[in-house]
Amino acid sequence: SYELTQPPSMSVSPGQTARITCSGDALPKQYVYWYQQKSGQAPVLVIYKDSERPSWIPERFSGSSSGTTVTLTISGVRAEDEGDFYCQSTDSSGTWVFGGGTKLTVL
Amino acid sequence: EVHLVASGGGLVQPGGSPRLSCVTSGFTFRSFEMHWVRQAPGKGLEWVSQISISGSSINYADSVKGRFTISRDNAKNSLYLQMNSVRVEDTAVYYCAGSGHRGGFEYWGQGTLVTVSS
Numbered sequence: 001s002y003e004l005t006q007p008p009s010m011s012v013s014p015g016q017t018a019r020i021t022c023s024g025d026a027l028p029k030q031y032v033y034w035y036q037q038k039s040g041q042a043p044v045l046v047i048y049k050d051s052e053r054p055s056w057i058p059e060r061f062s063g064s065s066s067g068t069t070v071t072l073t074i075s076g077v078r079a080e081d082e083g084d085f086y087c088q089s090t091d092s093s094g095t096w097v098f099g100g101g102t103k104l105t106v107l
Numbered sequence: 108e109v110h111l112v113a114s115g116g117g118l119v120q121p122g123g124s125p126r127l128s129c130v131t132s133g134f135t136f137r138s139f140e141m142h143w144v145r146q147a148p149g150k151g152l153e154w155v156s157q158i159s160i161s162g163s164s165i166n167y168a169d170s171v172k173g174r175f176t177i178s179r180d181n182a183k184n185s186l187y188l189q190m191n192s193v194r195v196e197d198t199a200v201y202y203c204a205g206s207g208h209r210g211g212f213e214y215w216g217q218g219t220l221v222t223v224s225s
Contacts, residue, residue, distance in 0.1 A: 033211035035152070042202055042215040043144075043152065049210055086152050088211065094166045096142070096154040 002026060002091045004099035011105040018074040020102045022087030025068055030089045032070040034063060037101075038083040046085075047072060074104075082106045109133035111216030113203050115188075118222045123193050129186040129203030129216055136184040139214070140206040143177060143188050145199035146218075155201070156188065171197075193223045 004024040012018045022032060032050050035043035045054055047063035050070060060075045074081055087099040115127040127143070143155040156177040157166045165177055176189040186203050201221055205214035 031210060035212070037152075042217055043212070044215070045209070045211045045213045048213075052209070054209065054213065084151075088152075088154075094157065094164070095168065096157065098144075098152040098154060101151040 002089075002095075002097050004087050004089060004097055006085075006087060006099040006102045008100065009103040009105065011107055012077050013107045014077060014079060016077055018077050018081070018104060020072045020074075020085050020087075020104065021069055022072070022099050023069045024089060024099075026091060027065065027068050027070055027089060030091065032063070032065065033088040034072045035086045035088065036081075036083050037086065043086065077104075077106055079106050109214050111203050111205065111214055113201060113216040113219040116201065116219030116221045118224060119193055120225055121194060121223055123223070124189070124191045125193065125221060127188040127190065127201055127203075127219060127221070131184045131186070131203075131205070131214075131216075134205065134207075134214060136205075137181040138207065141177075141179055141186045142204045142206060142212060143175075143186075144202045144204055144212070145197075146202070147196075147199040150199075153199070157206075158186070190221070193221070195223050197221065198223045 034047035037043040050065045051063040062073045085102045090096045110132045113129045142157045158177045174192045178187045200218040202218045203216040204212035
């Protein structure tokens with residue numbers, strides 16, 4: 001089955017830049033979506049179609065793609081950005097898959 | 108304001124058949140593809156099932172195929188998940204989510220916890 005691979009965790013200091021990667025063989029052909037989930041809450045869409053940002057998401061969140069890897073970048077990280085981040089994509093059969101998630105800790 | 112309220116969770120015995128509901132408001136339900144996503148305690152997100160706007164196209168994750176049935180009632184702005192032959196490994200918070208023109212899951216409910224245990 002189709003898999004998306006993320007680093008399990010990363011930590012950054014406030015004001016630094018966090019880059020969370022997601023790798024998958026089909027990513028050159030399929031869009032990727034990114035979600036942030038804070039403790040005890042439902043996920044929130046932060047990036048859609050690789051690099052588009054919903055109007056309700058701060059400009060410090062951005063997305064990019066290169067080959068089989070996509071990257072969520074958070075510039076000028078704030079304490080409130082802490083949480084779990086998941087990438088998501090679909091395959092040609094119409095099923096969806098999430099990456100394993102990356103726990104972002106703001107030191 | 109957008110609301111998705113999931114219900115129907117609780118303690119269920121293995122082999123049981125709970126039915127989850129998700130009542131929505133604040134957006135044009137009939138224009139959104141709808142999904143169920145689950146999250147086992149302390150684990151990541153797992154996509155469960157998807158239903159198209161009209162209900163004519165449905166997909167399931169391999170882990171639930173043949174046991175779960177997704178459906179929707181556009182007149183009632185509601186989404187359902189009939190779960191049959193549940194297993195201990197189906198224990199999770201089940202979220203309903205809506206997907207619109209952005210393609211991603213932009214609307215999420217608060218989730219309902221299903222615990223499968225004897």
